[in-house]
Amino acid sequence: MELKTVGTAGTLESSDIMITLEPAQSGGIEIVSFESSVMNQYGRQIKAEVLASLDRLGVKNAKVTVNDHGALDCTVKARVECAYYRGCQCDVDGTYPWGGVIR
Amino acid sequence: MRNAVGREIPDELLKSDLRNGKGYEVYQGKGYRDGKYIKKQGPTTRIYQKPTESKILPSIREAVIKSGLKDGMTVSFHHHFRDGDFIVNMVMKEIVDLGIKDITIAASSLGTAHDPIAEYIEQGIVTGIQTSGIRGKMGEVVSQGKLKTPAILRSHGGRVRAVEEGDVHIDVAFIGAPTADEYGNARALGGKSDCGVLSYAVVDSEYADKVVVITDTLVPYPNFPASIHGINVDYVVVVDAIGEPKKIASAAARMTQNPRDLMMAENVAKIMTATPWFKDGFSFQTGAGGPSLAVNRFLEPLMVEKGIKMAWAIGGITGSICELKEKGLVGKIIDVQDFDTSAINDIRNNKNHYEMTASEYANPANKGAFVNKLDFVVLAALEVDIDFNVNVITGSNGVLRGAPGGHPDTAEGAKCCIIVTPLTRGRMATICEKVVTVTTPGDCVDVVVTDYGLAVNPKRQDIIECLDKAGVKHVPIKELQEKAYSMVGRPDDLQWEDKVVAILEARDGTILDVVRKIKPCEI
Amino acid sequence: MSIPRPKPEKFRLRRTMMFMNAQKPGLIKDAYIYGADSIMLDLEDAVAENQKDSARFSLYHALKEIDYGNTEVIVRINGLDTPHWKEDIRVCVAGGADGIRIAKTESAQDVKTVEKAVEEAEKEFGVEVGRTLLMAALESPKGVLNAYEICQASDRLFGVALSGGDYRKCMQVKVIPGGIEMLAARGHMLMAARAAGIQCFDTVFTNINDDEGFRAEVKQNVEMGFDGKSLVNPRQINIVHEMLAPTQKEIAEAEKIVRAYREHAAEGVGVFTIEGGKMIDIAFVPGAERVIKLAKASGIYEGDL
Numbered sequence: 001m002e003l004k005t006v007g008t009a010g011t012l013e014s015s016d017i018m019i020t021l022e023p024a025q026s027g028g029i030e031i032v033s034f035e036s037s038v039m040n041q042y043g044r045q046i047k048a049e050v051l052a053s054l055d056r057l058g059v060k061n062a063k064v065t066v067n068d069h070g071a072l073d074c075t076v077k078a079r080v081e082c083a084y085y086r087g088c089q090c091d092v093d094g095t096y097p098w099g100g101v102i103r
Numbered sequence: 104m105r106n107a108v109g110r111e112i113p114d115e116l117l118k119s120d121l122r123n124g125k126g127y128e129v130y131q132g133k134g135y136r137d138g139k140y141i142k143k144q145g146p147t148t149r150i151y152q153k154p155t156e157s158k159i160l161p162s163i164r165e166a167v168i169k170s171g172l173k174d175g176m177t178v179s180f181h182h183h184f185r186d187g188d189f190i191v192n193m194v195m196k197e198i199v200d201l202g203i204k205d206i207t208i209a210a211s212s213l214g215t216a217h218d219p220i221a222e223y224i225e226q227g228i229v230t231g232i233q234t235s236g237i238r239g240k241m242g243e244v245v246s247q248g249k250l251k252t253p254a255i256l257r258s259h260g261g262r263v264r265a266v267e268e269g270d271v272h273i274d275v276a277f278i279g280a281p282t283a284d285e286y287g288n289a290r291a292l293g294g295k296s297d298c299g300v301l302s303y304a305v306v307d308s309e310y311a312d313k314v315v316v317i318t319d320t321l322v323p324y325p326n327f328p329a330s331i332h333g334i335n336v337d338y339v340v341v342v343d344a345i346g347e348p349k350k351i352a353s354a355a356a357r358m359t360q361n362p363r364d365l366m367m368a369e370n371v372a373k374i375m376t377a378t379p380w381f382k383d384g385f386s387f388q389t390g391a392g393g394p395s396l397a398v399n400r401f402l403e404p405l406m407v408e409k410g411i412k413m414a415w416a417i418g419g420i421t422g423s424i425c426e427l428k429e430k431g432l433v434g435k436i437i438d439v440q441d442f443d444t445s446a447i448n449d450i451r452n453n454k455n456h457y458e459m460t461a462s463e464y465a466n467p468a469n470k471g472a473f474v475n476k477l478d479f480v481v482l483a484a485l486e487v488d489i490d491f492n493v494n495v496i497t498g499s500n501g502v503l504r505g506a507p508g509g510h511p512d513t514a515e516g517a518k519c520c521i522i523v524t525p526l527t528r529g530r531m532a533t534i535c536e537k538v539v540t541v542t543t544p545g546d547c548v549d550v551v552v553t554d555y556g557l558a559v560n561p562k563r564q565d566i567i568e569c570l571d572k573a574g575v576k577h578v579p580i581k582e583l584q585e586k587a588y589s590m591v592g593r594p595d596d597l598q599w600e601d602k603v604v605a606i607l608e609a610r611d612g613t614i615l616d617v618v619r620k621i622k623p624c625e626i
Numbered sequence: 627m628s629i630p631r632p633k634p635e636k637f638r639l640r641r642t643m644m645f646m647n648a649q650k651p652g653l654i655k656d657a658y659i660y661g662a663d664s665i666m667l668d669l670e671d672a673v674a675e676n677q678k679d680s681a682r683f684s685l686y687h688a689l690k691e692i693d694y695g696n697t698e699v700i701v702r703i704n705g706l707d708t709p710h711w712k713e714d715i716r717v718c719v720a721g722g723a724d725g726i727r728i729a730k731t732e733s734a735q736d737v738k739t740v741e742k743a744v745e746e747a748e749k750e751f752g753v754e755v756g757r758t759l760l761m762a763a764l765e766s767p768k769g770v771l772n773a774y775e776i777c778q779a780s781d782r783l784f785g786v787a788l789s790g791g792d793y794r795k796c797m798q799v800k801v802i803p804g805g806i807e808m809l810a811a812r813g814h815m816l817m818a819a820r821a822a823g824i825q826c827f828d829t830v831f832t833n834i835n836d837d838e839g840f841r842a843e844v845k846q847n848v849e850m851g852f853d854g855k856s857l858v859n860p861r862q863i864n865i866v867h868e869m870l871a872p873t874q875k876e877i878a879e880a881e882k883i884v885r886a887y888r889e890h891a892a893e894g895v896g897v898f899t900i901e902g903g904k905m906i907d908i909a910f911v912p913g914a915e916r917v918i919k920l921a922k923a924s925g926i927y928e929g930d931l
Contacts, residue, residue, distance in 0.1 A: 009680050014529050015652035034626065038530045040500045041594035043626040070529025072591060074687035075651040082680045092679045093713045098686055098720030099751060360834075362860035366660065554659050589693075590655070 003062055007087025010071075010079035017071035019050070019083040022063040029054055029062055036068035049073050053080035056101045106130040108492055108541045110616045113603060117614075121255065121606070122270045128613045133515060133546045136611040141468060144269030146312045149337065157285040158339045163317065164197045166338045167275075170313040172198065175205045176274035179311060181304035182212035182236070183279070183291065183440065187350030190279035190317055191217050193342065199228055207231030207252075209271050211262060211303035211461070212506055215239035216350070224250050233271055235259055236506025237496075237605075245604055246502040248620040254503070254605040256496060256542075259439070260465025260472060260512035261610035263306045267468060270612060276311035278304045278331055279345045283318035287336025288329035291458075292451050294320035296346045299420075299441030299450050301330035305460040308335040319345045330458060352444045358400055358423065359393035363554050367523050368397035371481055371552050376405050377573035378566060380478040380518050383411040384434075388418035388474075388513055389481040391442045394523045398481050399423040406432050417464065417473050418480075418509060425449035425456065437473060439464040439509070465512035467610045474509070474516030482510055484524045486531075486538040489580050491545030491560045493522060494538035496607065499531045501597045501621035503605060507542045511610050514547035519566065526553040532587035532594065534580065539597060541616040542607055551580060558583055598622040631689075631699070634724035634759050636784045638698065639923050640664050640825060641854040641870050642863045643787075647672035648701070649681040654688045657697075660860035661867070663923070664698035669714050670705070670729050678710050682717045689721030700761065702727040706736055712743055718758065719747035725759035725784065730792070732769045737762055737779035744782070761785045761827075765792035770811045777822030785825030787856055788815055793829075803839060805846060816851055825853040834859040844869045871924035872917045880917035881929055887911050 003023035010018040024030065029051060036043045046068055053076070054062065071079070081102055085094070096102060104112050106129035117127045160166045172178065178198070180191045191210065196219075198206060206228060208220070212235040221240035223229040230251035237245060237254060245254050257265055265271050280301065281294030291298045296319065308314050308331045315338045316331060325333075359365065371394070375381050387402075389395045400423070406412065415435040416424050422445025427433045429449075436456040441447045450456045465474050474480075485505060486494040493514075496505040514520040524533045534553060549563045558580035559567045570577055598621070605618040644662035646653045648669050657665045667688070673681040685701065701723045703714035707730070718726050728740050740760060748755045760782040764770050770793070777786055788811055794800065799807040812828065819826035828847045831840045844866055847855055855866055872880070882900045887908070890898045897907045921927035 009683075013650075013652065015655065038499055038594075039626070040597050040621070040624045042530050042592065043624055044595055045592055047626050070531065071651060072530060072655060074655075074691040075684065078680070078683035078687045082683045085679065093709045094679075095713065095716065096682070098717055102683070102686060103690070362660065365861060554656075 001088045001090070003059065003084070003087040004089050005087055007083040007085070009082035009086060012067060012069060014069050015071055015075065017046070017066065017068040017076055017079050019079045020065040021059070021083045021087045023087065024061040024063055026061055029059065029064060031064045031066065034066045036066070038068070038070050046071070046076055049076045050080055053077050054084070056103070057081065057084050058101065059084060104129050106614065107132040108490070108544050108615065110541060112614045112617060116603065116606065116617065121252065122612070123272060125270065130544065130609045130613040130615045133544065135613065136467070141268050143267045144272065146310050148312065158287055158336060159285050160338045160340050163193055163340050163342065164201065166315045166340050167194070167197050167201060169338060170275045170315060172203055172275050174203055177207040177209050177231070177272060179273040179276045179307045180208070180210040181278060181301065181307065182210060182214065183298040183301055183303060184296065184346040184351045186214055186216045187296065187347035188216045188279065189344060189346045190277060192219050194277045195220060195223060199223060204228050205230050207233065209233040209273055211259065212236035212508070213238070213241060217241060227251065233257065235262065235508055237503045238505065242503035246618070246621055248602050248604050250604065253603045253617070255608060256507060256605055257608045258465065258507045258511040258610045259303065259461050259509045260467050260474065261608055261612065263462040263466040264468035264610065265608070265612060266306050266310045267466070268612065273307055273311035275313040275315065276304070276307035277315050277317060278307060280316050280318045280331060281345065282320045282322045282326055283316045283339055284322055284324040284326040284333065285339060286324055286333035287314070287316045287331065287339050288324070288326040288333040289316050289318065289331035290326055290328070291330055293322060294318065296344070296348045296351050297447050298351050299447040300438050300458040302439040302459060302464065303461045304331060306462060308332065313337050315340060317342055317345060319343060352441060352447055354444055359397050361393060363525060364394040365397055367394045367525070367552055367554055369401045370557065371398045371521055371523050372401035372405055374521060374550060374552065374557065374570065374575060375402070375479055376409070377575050378519055378569050381411070384414040385411070385478045386476060387413050387416050387479045388477060388517070390483050391419055391421050392483040395481045395483055396421060396423060399427060403427060403430070403432060417477065418513070420446040422446055422449070428455060465509050467512070472516070474512045477513060477517040479519050479521065480513040480517040481521045481523060482514065484522050484533065486533055486535050487522055487524065487548070487551050488535050488538045488545070489584050491548040491551065491580065492538050492541045493543040493548055494540045495542045497540040497618055499539070501539060501599070503618060507607070511543040511547065514543045515610065519549050520547060521550045521552060522548055523552045526555045526583060526587050527591055530591045532584070532591050534583040534587050535594070536584060540607060540618050544609065544615060551583070553583055555583060555586055598624070631694070631722050631724060633754070633757060634698065636759060637825065638663070639919055640698065640785065640827065641923070642866050643700065643827060643854060643856045644860060644863065645672070645830070645856060645858055648685040648688070649673050649677050651684065654684065655692060658694045660863050662697065662857065662860070662863050663854065664700050665694070666700050666702055666727060666856065668702045669710070670702045678704070682713065686717050686721045689723055698724045700725040700727050702729060705730040706739060715740065715743045716747045716750070719744060719753055720751045722753070723758065725761060727787070728760060728762045730765045730769070731762035731776055732766060733772050734775040734779035737776055737783060741780045741782060756782065758782065759784050761787060763787045763789045764815060765789040766796050767793070770814055773815045773818035774821060777818045777824050783824055785827055785853065786815055786819050787827035788812060788829045790829030803842070805843065812850060820851070828852045828855045830856045830858045831862070832858055834861065841865060841869065867924055870920060871926055872921050876917055877921045877927060880914035881931060883910050883914035884918060884931055
């Protein structure tokens with residue numbers, strides 16, 4: 001499944017993270033903007049989690065915007081996945097690969 | 104040199120003349136300077152033998168000129184107007200407009216109301232900052248290393264000591280006052296912007312060479328009972344407004360409804376009742392933050408149940424402790440600052456509610472401040488580490504954004520110091536391996552209460568015994584830290600440059616820690 | 627970091643069930659710290675219609691990665707009249723939720739429909755068949771009237787709960803202090819649950835600032851025989867636990883029964899007398915054991931049973 005349109009998930013609330021994925025033909029994963037309220041201590045880990053989630057989902061090319069307000073890893077994953085499936089225009093009531101690429 | 108809380112303090116700071124040429128020692132532990140003798144450094148003061156009708160000058164500019172303020176001098180301010188303060192910015196603007204440079208600001212505290220000062224720092228006009236609190240833009244530019252000398256951050260008690268001991272000499276004190284008479288007798292009540300008390304400014308009025316009182320409400324002489332006495336005042340200036348009342352005192356601080364805060368507050372109250380100090384006639388201070396403030400609410404039924412009363416409460420005062428007093432559960436309130444309009448109204452009515460000076464409150468170098476007689480203090484924290492050291496000054500990004508305030512003073516003085524904080528805030532572990540900056544040393548901190556359980560400093564076996572006897576569960580603090588890291592992950596270490604941007608003085612004037620310039624984060 | 631949850635216990639203590647929006651990271655990360663027996667992660671009313679997908683991703687990773695300890699984790703799924711419920715069930719089972727709360731249950735068939743989907747999901751995700759428990763929320767007069775057949779509809783069903791908001795709307799009544807408007811529903815549902823041998827839970831009390839009203843309602847719940855209550859604010863948890871706690875006298879009595887039973891059971895005696903001469907037969911034992919369990923959970927039991 002490929003990104004067809006811009007997919008966004010998450011909010012700007014504390015403990016949440018907003019992820020925006022924009023489809024791209026080439027150029028790999030490009031992080032257009034990365035903001036975090038815990039940049040110095042967790043920025044590196046959050047970025048790694050975003051990239052790992054995109055890798056699991058098989059996203060090869062995309063422009064990524066990250067706006068974090070102290071999300072835990074489980075929330076980072078959830079928002080990346082949700083943004084991806086929204087960008088793929090997947091049926092909201094899916095079926096989704098729980099335990100497969102979503103893990 | 105490594106100090107008693109394990110922090111490396113650069114040797115060049117110890118030899119520096121930041122402490123008026125006296126050099127610095129590193130922090131040696133709780134009570135280190137007890138019993139030593141000092142000579143107080145009085146001001147140079149002018150004789151006013153011939154009667155004059157009035158000390159009123161037409162403008163702040165005139166007062167700056169008359170005061171003889173010159174390049175390289177130190178000016179001081181108080182922070183009773185909190186986020187509503189106009190004084191600092193008005194005075195600094197005149198100083199800058201007059202072309203005076205190399206100014207040190209020695210304030211009791213500074214806040215976001217003073218963002219314009221950041222620009223004067225960047226322009227190199229303000230070259231020194233001595234304060235308790237530093238936040239907002241000023242915190243940022245100082246953290247970026249733009250202030251010429253390291254900022255010196257002190258507790259409220261430590262500031263009084265530093266002024267009296269001559270570590271900092273105030274050339275001109277500018278004291279904003281809700282009311283004043285033509286001779287400079289000043290009060291914090293009866294004006295347009297009442298702040299209740301002027302406790303922090305008293306030492307300035309007594310130790311500065313020149314004292315300027317600035318008010319927006321001139322009242323007939325004598326303005327008594329005065330907080331700032333006219334005998335210490337050189338000039339009086341009347342301005343349109345000294346501050347914004349709404350930001351000086353919020354409406355009655357509403358008790359938190361946050362269930363997490365309430366749960367922690369309830370546990371703090373339970374811990375207090377398990378100790379021997381929770382008996383008729385006990386004394387108490389609590390902070391104005393969510394969980395600390397809410398302790399008042401849970402103390403009430405416990406006091407009623409045990410049939411005991413609090414003899415006195417001190418500190419920054421809120422309506423909630425005044426309410427307890429009105430219900431007959433608190434004997435006296437001794438007030439160093441007011442946080443809300445209810446507290447201000449309470450002291451206005453003056454029923455067992457009294458103003459004290461910052462020295463009476465917390466100065467370690469007088470003959471026994473109120474904090475020395477305190478049974479319990481409940482305080483908040485940005486971080487606490489496994490050695491019980493507390494940070495209330497630097498954020499997780501290493502930037503200055505807080506204030507030691509009375510934290511280190513009350514923690515050292517009180518018989519039982521309880522820190523209350525959630526285990527994590529967003530993704531930040533509040534209970535961590537090593538705090539970014541030590542502002543209150545661990546040897547003064549006794550109990551840490553979180554939403555995931557509580558820990559007692561192993562130095563306080565007496566408290567551990569009490570809690571065990573009462574069946575109050577506690578865990579080693581290491582366990583709390585590990586739980587926090589298991590949730591949020593282990594944080595990366597902050598990356599610092601060598602340059603010291605701020606010095607954290609212990610209340611006795613030794614160096615507790617330094618804050619260095621933070622490297623920009625690249626990921 | 628995946629923490630497999632132990633197999634759920636069908637008839638565990640469920641005094642308090644705390645609702646949490648499954649979409650809010652700040653809430654679900656540590657919903658257990660307040661000490662509720664069960665937490666109820668909500669995919670239904672708390673989640674906006676356009677966030678149903680997002681809530682499932684949050685829920686899945688929360689179930690997989692957050693250590694909820696001994697707190698039971700139940701998920702409220704969307705109603706069978708929506709397009710969402712099937713995927714809700716898949717994510718619950720895949721994530722390893724202890725149980726599913728079926729919203730707006732009106733008939734035994736509703737329970738069976740969910741049960742079938744749950745079983746399919748268990749097979750799909752390699753979860754032990756029968757592991758995932760169910761509870762049914764009755765939200766309409768029809769659901770209440772069909773309570774008995776609903777209570778008997780599945781072996782997985784551990785209890786029924788009343789949902790007052792919708793029920794009151796259907797009945798065209800408002801919240802009345804004293805609960806006269808809910809009396810029939812509560813009574814009927816309790817009888818059905820007891821007849822079917824399952825647990826029964828009362829509806830939420832939404833005015834969180836009315837402590838007195840809340841206590842009055844909980845008192846009535848206890849007197850009517852409810853096992854527990856759904857809650858909307860953590861502050862209500864301790865109040866329920868406190869009010870459901872047995873008295874020291876009840877605990878002492880229960881202890882005597884359980885001890886005497888254990889002594890006599892070894893000898894094969896079914897009827898015996900306890901201190902004070904009271905005749906006890908085996909039928910008293912489960913009740914006594916329940917009192918001990920409640921006392922332990924309430925932190926007031928100091929004996930050694």
